[in-house]
Amino acid sequence: MKNTQNNTEIINGQKVTENIYLCPDGKYRWIYEFPMLKNPLLLFTVFKVLGMSAAIIAGFALLIDLIENGSITPAADPDDWIIGFWVILFFMGVVILSYVILAAMYGWKYMVLFEMDEEKVVHIQMPKQFKHAEALGWLTVMAGIASGRAGTMGTGMLAATRNTSTSDYINVRKVIGNRLMRVIKVNKLLDHNQVYVEPSDYDFVFNYIAERCVNAKVRKG
Numbered sequence: 001m002k003n004t005q006n007n008t009e010i011i012n013g014q015k016v017t018e019n020i021y022l023c024p025d026g027k028y029r030w031i032y033e034f035p036m037l038k039n040p041l042l043l044f045t046v047f048k049v050l051g052m053s054a055a056i057i058a059g060f061a062l063l064i065d066l067i068e069n070g071s072i073t074p075a076a077d078p079d080d081w082i083i084g085f086w087v088i089l090f091f092m093g094v095v096i097l098s099y100v101i102l103a104a105m106y107g108w109k110y111m112v113l114f115e116m117d118e119e120k121v122v123h124i125q126m127p128k129q130f131k132h133a134e135a136l137g138w139l140t141v142m143a144g145i146a147s148g149r150a151g152t153m154g155t156g157m158l159a160a161t162r163n164t165s166t167s168d169y170i171n172v173r174k175v176i177g178n179r180l181m182r183v184i185k186v187n188k189l190l191d192h193n194q195v196y197v198e199p200s201d202y203d204f205v206f207n208y209i210a211e212r213c214v215n216a217k218v219r220k221g
Contacts, residue, residue, distance in 0.1 A: 020201050032196040
């Protein structure tokens with residue numbers, strides 16, 4: 001009996017919404033998972049980032065043209081437009097193919113653990129070998145909803161994670177919600193983070209983050 005008590009951690013936790021748990025360390029945690037080929041949200045984000053990069057490069061090219069020639073010279077040859085069209089089409093194809101390869105590497109799903117407290121929200125991508133049921137079981141143990149060996153299980157799970165993104169509220173400049181896409185964008189000046197939530201958890205998470213991002217412009221979708 002004594003041995004069992006030493007190996008089993010029983011703590012008091014709280015389930016605050018349908019999928020979000022308040023853990024004994026004061027952090028809210030939840031797990032979100034979606035199939036990467038059926039949900040294009042990540043693909044749209046990639047296109048947006050690369051599109052902005054392409055726009056910046058094009059802007060510099062136009063600026064150089066303006067400095068050298070005193071005006072912006074439009075492409076008069078139809079062949080130039082056709083070549084430009086095929087370059088854009090090729091670029092889009094490469095991005096889509098890369099996304100499919102990335103989805104295959106992730107096991108065709110994207111699963112992420114979120115940690116949220118009074119100072120920041122952390123986006124932790126879970127490794128593909130963990131299934132949703134296993135991750136949820138670990139989460140309930142951490143929250144004290146169930147009893148178990150949280151230390152060993154949690155260490156093994158988090159040790160395997162590699163990709164994390166942290167948004168400190170004090171540095172956030174924009175909070176943009178999109179209820180339809182189930183995402184809350186938490187944007188710093190040069191770093192953008194996306195917080196995924198189920199519809200039943202959306203209002204709680206959005207209000208919690210928005211109230212603490214005192215330097216941010218807030219738009220609730």
